[in-house]
Amino acid sequence: EAxxxxxxxxxxxxxxSLRLSCAASGFTVRSNYMSWVRQAPGKGLEWVSLxxxxxxxxxxxxxxxxxxxxxxxxxxxxxxxMNSLRPEDTAVYYCARTPFTSRFDYWGQxxxxxxxx
Amino acid sequence: SYVLTQPPSVSVAPGQTAxxxxxxxxxGDKNVHWYQQKAGQAPVLVVYDDSDRPSGIPxxxxxxxxxxxxxxxxxxxxxxxxxxxxxxxxxxxxxxFNYVFGTGTTVTVL
Numbered sequence: 001e002a003x004x005x006x007x008x009x010x011x012x013x014x015x016x017s018l019r020l021s022c023a024a025s026g027f028t029v030r031s032n033y034m035s036w037v038r039q040a041p042g043k044g045l046e047w048v049s050l051x052x053x054x055x056x057x058x059x060x061x062x063x064x065x066x067x068x069x070x071x072x073x074x075x076x077x078x079x080x081x082m083n084s085l086r087p088e089d090t091a092v093y094y095c096a097r098t099p100f101t102s103r104f105d106y107w108g109q110x111x112x113x114x115x116x117x
Numbered sequence: 118s119y120v121l122t123q124p125p126s127v128s129v130a131p132g133q134t135a136x137x138x139x140x141x142x143x144x145g146d147k148n149v150h151w152y153q154q155k156a157g158q159a160p161v162l163v164v165y166d167d168s169d170r171p172s173g174i175p176x177x178x179x180x181x182x183x184x185x186x187x188x189x190x191x192x193x194x195x196x197x198x199x200x201x202x203x204x205x206x207x208x209x210x211x212x213x214f215n216y217v218f219g220t221g222t223t224v225t226v227l
Contacts, residue, residue: 035216037216044203044218044219044220044221045152045154045160045203045205045218045221046218047215047216047217047218050214050216058214060215094159094160101207101209102148102150102165102166102207103148103150103162103165103166103205103207104150104152104160104162104205105162105165105171107159107160107161108159109158109159110159
């Protein structure tokens, strides 16, 4: 069965950087479209980024130019590199498999990123 | 940008039917997906492509989509169905690429 496990969330100061990881099992990351979705405390879901199987990347306007999605095929792991973090980036970050680029069928348990001084 | 509007809350007695709407302009032209999120947990896909169910999701969960409204229906509601529910669509054009989530509906089982 497919499983996703995120890690890397932490408390970071505004302007700082962080790298989130998402280890996959039960399927290969390189053969699937993969996304990051976040949820601010008490708020709804917000899509952040998508990585195509061919390496193409897409970002929400709110993170474009600051966040980078990538993968390590040898580790079957998805990453989200976050720079120039802002307080409004505070959220639980989920990785999710994105079949047919349309929906999110498997989700990790999430990792909390807090941006505060 | 495309906005999906859901009622903030729906209350239903056990055994009754809960209906959650997701409204947007011509949403019937898009594929709508629904997620259940219980307190402190990750979302779970319960309906995809308007009306299909992933394996393991009870038949009590069904969906429809026509015109300006998509609907998630939960029949014979159980206490364990208490959760937040989100609709979602994907929109893409040459200049724009985005996944849009609805505002979310909290289902309370009385």
